[in-house]
Amino acid sequence: MHEMALCEGIVGIVEEEACKRAFTKVNVVCLEIGALSHVAPEALKFCFEAVAARTIAQGARLEIVETPGTAWCMACSKTVEIGQRYEPCPSCGGYQVQMTGGEEMRVRELEVD
Numbered sequence: 010m011h012e013m014a015l016c017e018g019i020v021g022i023v024e025e026e027a028c029k030r031a032f033t034k035v036n037v038v039c040l041e042i043g044a045l046s047h048v049a050p051e052a053l054k055f056c057f058e059a060v061a062a063r064t065i066a067q068g069a070r071l072e073i074v075e076t077p078g079t080a081w082c083m084a085c086s087k088t089v090e091i092g093q094r095y096e097p098c099p100s101c102g103g104y105q106v107q108m109t110g111g112e113e114m115r116v117r118e119l120e121v122d
Contacts, residue, residue, distance in 0.1 A: 012052040015114065016060040022116050023066045030121075035069040037120035045078040045094060045111035078111030 023035055038057075042048050050073045057071045078091045082098040083105040089098050091106065098106050 016056040032121040034122040039118040043111035080106040
């Protein structure tokens with residue numbers, strides 16, 4: 010379960026921002042998670058509550074915005090949406106696709122007091 014380590018990183022980012030911007034409470038942590046990132050959103054929510062306890066993020070709501078996987082199809086010369094790695098192009102069925110997005114996970118927004 011690597012979600013626990015990911016949550017430790019998220020709380021670390023929140024604490025760094027609290028030091029830089031001098032806020033004292035976090036109400037919402039909004040994350041952007043790519044469909045191809047190998048992160049389980051439900052496991053992440055469970056782990057976040059445990060990791061955030063007794064930190065500035067304690068009691069904060071975790072919102073997750075899931076983004077699609079994308080790839081560049083060399084045959085079609087266009088960006089296409091894919092559901093898994095090594096999937097063929099949904100337009101032409103070819104396998105000359107280069108993954109371009111969907112692996113990321115980032116803190117998108119914080120709602121603070």
